[in-house]
Amino acid sequence: MAALHDFIDTEKTYQLVVERFNSDSLPQNNVVNKAIDMNPELIELILDLYNNEEDFPFEKMKKFSIEEILTYLQATHHYYLSKKLPEIEQSLVHIFSKYGQSHQLLATLAYFFNDYKTHLVEHIRMEEKELFPYIQKLIAASKQPADALKPTEKPNFSIQQFIDSHSPIEDELQEVSQLIRRYSGDESIPLPYKIFLNQVELFELELRKHAIIEDYVLVPMALELEHKLI
Numbered sequence: 001m002a003a004l005h006d007f008i009d010t011e012k013t014y015q016l017v018v019e020r021f022n023s024d025s026l027p028q029n030n031v032v033n034k035a036i037d038m039n040p041e042l043i044e045l046i047l048d049l050y051n052n053e054e055d056f057p058f059e060k061m062k063k064f065s066i067e068e069i070l071t072y073l074q075a076t077h078h079y080y081l082s083k084k085l086p087e088i089e090q091s092l093v094h095i096f097s098k099y100g101q102s103h104q105l106l107a108t109l110a111y112f113f114n115d116y117k118t119h120l121v122e123h124i125r126m127e128e129k130e131l132f133p134y135i136q137k138l139i140a141a142s143k144q145p146a147d148a149l150k151p152t153e154k155p156n157f158s159i160q161q162f163i164d165s166h167s168p169i170e171d172e173l174q175e176v177s178q179l180i181r182r183y184s185g186d187e188s189i190p191l192p193y194k195i196f197l198n199q200v201e202l203f204e205l206e207l208r209k210h211a212i213i214e215d216y217v218l219v220p221m222a223l224e225l226e227h228k229l230i
Helices: 010-021 031-037 040-051 058-063 066-099 104-142 159-165 169-182 191-229
Strands: none
Touching: 010 040, 010 066, 040 058, 040 066, 040 191, 058 191, 066 104, 066 191, 104 159, 104 169, 104 191, 159 191, 169 191
8 A cells, every 4th residue: 555645746735725715615604705815825834734744833824813724724624524524425335335245344444434524523513613603702802992892701611621622533533544554455455445545544634734723823823812802
C-alpha cells in the first residue's frame, strides 16, 4: 500500500482546501456563504499548514479576524457533512454489497469506520449548536460602541467549558485508519477497498488540519474575546 504522501501533491492540496468554498455546495442564508470571498492570504496560510504543520507560524494567523477563521471552519464542517462523508459512505456501501460475503473482515472494518462517522457527526453538530453560535454572540457583542458596551452576563456555556470537554475526534480516526491499514497490505484486497483506505487517510489528514486551526487559532481568539466581555 502506498503511503499517503504518494497521493498528495501541491495541486491536490490546493483542491482539498478550496473545494469547500464551491458556491454550489454551500448552504443558503448562512454565514458560511461569506467563505466564497475568503481572504486569499488566509487560504495561502492554510495551504502552508497542509504542507508543513510542524513549523507552522501560528502568529501569522493573528492578522486575520476571528470572523474569517470561524467562517473557514464553518465551511469546512459543511464540506465534511455534505461531500466528504457521503463519498466515503458510498464506498462503504459498494464494499459491503460486493464483498460483504467473500471478505467479511473488510465489511467489519468498514462498519468500524461507520461507527466512527456517527461520533464525528455528533461532534460537529455539538460545535455547530453550541460553540460556533456562542462565538458569534461574542463577536456581535464586541462590535457594540465602546461607551455602550457592558459586560455580558455569565453564560451557561463558556470557551473554557468547551476546552475541558473537547475530545480529539481526529485521534479516533487515526486509530481506525491504522486498524484498517493493518489488514489492507494483502494483494488480494479488492481495489474498491484500497480506494476506501485512501479516502480515510485523506480525511484523517483533513481532520488533523481542521483541529489545529480550531484548537490553536479559533479557540484562543475566542477565549481572549470572552475575557474582555465577561
